[in-house]
Amino acid sequence: MNSRQPDNEAINARNRRTAVGAAGMAVVMIGAAYAAVPLYDLFCRVTGYGGTTQVAVEAPASIATREITIRFDASLNRGMPWSFEAPEQPVQLSIGEQGLAFYEAYNPTDRVITGTATYNVSPSKAGIYFSKIDCFCFTEQVLEPGQRVDMPVSFFVDPEILIDPEMDDVKTITLSYTFFKASETTRANTAVPRG
Secondary structure, X not given: OOOHHHHHHHHHHHHHHHHHHHHHHHHHHHHHHHHHHHHHHHHHHHHOHHHOOEEOOOOOOOOOOOEEEEEEEEEEOOOOOOEEEXXXXXXXXXXXXXXXXXXXXXXXXXXXXXXXXXXXXXXXXXXXXXXXXXXXXXXXXEEOOOOEEEEEEEEEEOHHHHHOHHHOOOOEEEEEEEEEEOOHHHHHHHOOOOO
């Protein structure tokens, strides 16, 4: 009987190590799940992956002779009751030149609605070269009942696009925005106390 006792102790020790290892792995996986979204967002912003645009403070000093056409697209997520329109006419500008476009949003309802916009460009490989200086997508937009607003976006195409051979075929970039109704949680967290 004594010969079995060391075996049981060894088995119990292995079971404890396995349980601790499994618990540690679960903690790592939960941490990775929470970090995945911000890390993916950072990856997209740095690389332009998936058509994620860049953010800049100002347009570059140099403007190239090559021109590029910028088209605009607007859509609404299901459940967003606004009307949201993109500029009808594309903009043709020199690479490095600052452009300005106005999207229009309208709240036809009888209540205040807060919206947030997501954006991307196509072709997605151009995302790393498309930079926004100022954009309505950087903040939540609050529209009163019946309110109509023009929402500006200031942008440029980085001259670095000219030295990337993968971008030689890009003559047109489409800037797309989709508006979502801001969640109650988001609005509660960003509400400014009135005093």
